[in-house]
Amino acid sequence: MTNAVYNFSAKFLQARPEVRPGFTVRVHERIQEGGKERIQIFEGLVIAVHKGSTPTDSTFTVRRIASGIGVERVFSLHSPKIEKIEVKKVARVRRAKLFFLRGRRGKAARLSERFTTADEFSVATPVEDEV
Numbered sequence: 053m054t055n056a057v058y059n060f061s062a063k064f065l066q067a068r069p070e071v072r073p074g075f076t077v078r079v080h081e082r083i084q085e086g087g088k089e090r091i092q093i094f095e096g097l098v099i100a101v102h103k104g105s106t107p108t109d110s111t112f113t114v115r116r117i118a119s120g121i122g123v124e125r126v127f128s129l130h131s132p133k134i135e136k137i138e139v140k141k142v143a144r145v146r147r148a149k150l151f152f153l154r155g156r157r158g159k160a161a162r163l164s165e166r167f168t169t170a171d172e173f174s175v176a177t178p179v180e181d182e183v
Contacts, residue, residue, distance in 0.1 A: 057106060064108050066130050069137055071112050073098050074145035074163060079114060079127055080135040091135055094125055097143075097163075099150040115153065122154060 071077060078095045096116030104110050110129040115122060127134060143163035153161050 062107065064130060066132075068129055068134075069139055071098055071101060071129065071137065071139075073101060073148060073150050074143040075139050076141040076143070077114060078138040078140060079125075080137070081127070082133045082135055095140070096123075096125075097150070097153070099124070099153060100148075117157075 075098045076096070077098055078093055081092050081094065083090055083092045094114060094116070096114040098112055099115045100113040102111045102113075108128075108130045111126050112129060113124055113126050115124045117123070145163060
């Protein structure tokens with residue numbers, strides 16, 4: 053990619069917390085229904101983080117069990133529709149992609165929790181490189 057593409061996409065970066073596989077997150081997404089707008093919260097386990105070719109192309113996949121059925125949603129990390137991302141828990145994982153959890157239920161899908169400090173969840177601010 054050229055520097056022009058990076059410089060253009062850097063304007064759209066938003067301050068978001070670091071999201072990694074194994075994090076349990078609450079994603080507050082702005083939903084428009086008709087003429088009304090509301091906030092919908094999707095809480096679940098981050099099973100994958102995808103880095104894009106430009107900084108604004110990053111996405112992450114969140115999985116949760118709703119009424120006994122696994123539901124996965126892919127969110128764009130710097131989407132203007134995302135109001136905020138809250139990190140609730142951090143699990144100790146040894147994989148970059150947790151797709152093996154799709155076939156597991158109940159206690160088999162449980163991950164060991166890693167206890168953290170409050171400053172570990174600091175919001176990452178977009179950094180502009182001087183090029």
